[in-house]
Amino acid sequence: MTSVKIAVLSIITVLIAWNSNAQDIDYAKKTIEILSSAKMHGRGYVKNGDFKAARFIAKEFKSIGLEPLSDNYFQGFDFSVNSFPSKMKFKVDDNLLSPGYDFLIDPASPGIKGSFPVCILKEYSNLNALVNRLNSRKESFVLVVDWFSLSDLSEEKRNELKANLARFQRNGFSKLSAIVEYSTEKLTWTGSTGLLSLPRFTVKASEFGLNENSTLTFNVKNKFRKEYHSNNIIGYLPGENTDSVIVLSAHYDHLGRMGKGCYFPGANDNASGVAMLLNQARELKHVKRPYSILFIAFAAEEIGLLGSGYYVAHPLIELDRIKFLLNLDLAGTGDEGIQIVNGSIHTALFSKIQTLNRRDNLLTKVKTRGAACNSDHCHFHERNVPSFFIYTLGGIKAYHDVYDRYETLPLTAYDGYFKLLNRFILSL
Template sequence: MRAQDAATILARGHAYIDTLASPSMQGRGPVAGGDSIAADYIAAQFARIGIHPVKETYFEPFEFRVNTFPDSIKVALDGVRLRPGIDLLVDPASGSSRGTFDLVHLTREDLLTPERRAMTMGVVTGRAIALDLPPTRDRDTLGLYESWLKDLAYSGPVLRRSNGKLTWSVAQDALPNAVLEVRDSVWNDTARTVTLDVRNALLVHHARNVLGRVKGRNSRKVIVLTAHYDHLGRMGPDVLFPGANDNASGVSMLLNLAEHFRAHPARYDLIFIAFAGEEAGLLGSEWCAVDRPFDLASIRLLINMDLMGTGDDGIMVVNAKDQHEVYDQLVAINETTHRLAAVKARGPACNSDHCPFVKRGVPGIFIYTLGGITAYHDVYDRPETLPLTDYADLYFTLVDLIDAIK
């Protein structure tokens, strides 16, 4: 019986993820109406399952500024075209540049001292800059690199050599010229020209959180389950970021749990929230915590789910130290069931949508899965390759946890 349940849960999970990460959802970002299509889809699922709106409708609207790239990105080094998404990404804060530019190659030594930097800046105007900085993990050095990059982007387009995999994100502002990150494997130290066709558009984007409530046996308190549904969208019409693991997987878990608790009421009411605007900086959850569509003081526990698609190495519980009773409960459940490879603990971290609530004193944890594929914020985070290794096991563990909370 259990085995069959697991198969059903997994099949539903796959179906939700396939839909949310399909090209028709446009990467659930601010371009091509992607996140709005996803919001409508999630609300339709809430209605089908029988979840009620928290207020008059399922939607909680808000707005934010976002930098977007509506057109195809075209980049060629010495006339040789690079493949956007694979060989290069535009910096999320990139501006627009069009034309063929002579390249000047700069290294750390050209910028390190204020004197050298002033001299360098004096002669680069009108050219494109190829910037090759040594890899570092040091935060101060990274901050310094960022400030150099910004300064240079005021004088002309910048190509930066990437030191690892290409990882995209979202920016709310834009620099005056194009800034590109170019993969190591196609970087050319002796390239003389770069041809660019990069256009950005800063938008005020209208987004919507999607909220629903399922009655429990007692409405004195609520347990809030959250997962952001937005992702990075598209970088021009040809480059799609499907966001299967981040975070179609979490939304699918949210919908699976909603269906369960609609049929089997929990001790307390459950509020399900699919957030928008996470990738631009936890904006949907921040807005929800400010807007307060329900009483934050009634929250017994908030469980945020992001990156639910692997689990080969178990799960991580963020904020486990502050919420040690909940963490101990999870560990105890797993000691009985042995479903998960490991239940690991981390201290507080403002790395997903639990954060705006935890900052305001709401008891909350954030769970993500560990191990498996490393595709993240890139074109390879696709449903076909997402393993969902421990998806059903995690689902049953969460059902047990929610049932155990007093």
């Protein structure tokens, strides 16, 4: 072959490679944009958000050519969940607070309607003094806990106060109608399968002029659903060896809506991981592989790893046939590389992924840590299925809040991360 031909061929090869990378990231972007759009309602338990996302993922599985393991890709299960589908009004005097930006409601809260005077807690000595103070109120009121003024409390006293507030919230207390806490940290929401007696709010303090003479007005409606139905989405790619299976998983649920006007997009957590999972499926479909691969988009991770818990109790492929599980969450940054949970347990595999990374110069850092029950790999790990849980590091601070949006998700290291995972899966 002449050198001109070699040059032309290598340009074509580079163009093909460049083009396929561009397609990968374009596909990921499109997927993340769809999954974190308002139409998916935060992929939670309001307006069928989780089911809309599930249907979208199942459609993608089908068009990629993954096989269902039953009549369809869905593995359904039920659980209880508290939700806030409609009214979410909170006023400090005449100031209307914005849900998600100015305040959060504790996910286990019941609804509340009405106007209330406040009792502001700026110091704490013991439970008796607190109870006496609260019992002296003859009308319904809201307890405002000023954690800024309480910042000098000892660790022990702080924990004691927190435990007492939790008890009030669980059981109710005298004329107490709600608890409002000044947040000293960023607002971070979560979900709840249970319902408690008192509503509890976290507010960004100081901006609303809340004082001893303030009136707080609420109109909040909750909906507690005893048997909510959700679905893991499961697709299969048979390889030469069907006795041994590699599992690639990522949860698709997020926190849903907090009232009509506020939703949690969950672009990084975990539309990004689902996009990576789908992208790997698209790629692996065309590659000769010794092992079969099972792709699972788990439901209900955010409220207690429920989808993966259901799967390990009702596996469609037996757990002892799983050679390795790779769980992906928060795949959308990577400025500071990736972190591998269980990396210090499966050291040979950790060395392998590190070597691949160094060889091809893909990510700035591949970090290791021990076991942590912080995502869906946990149930598998506890049943002796070898697993890694990988998340990207650096980039944005948005997490479990209204700022985890597609528009600001950097996807800095997506291409390198995609290649590293692909090469690692094929090396297993």
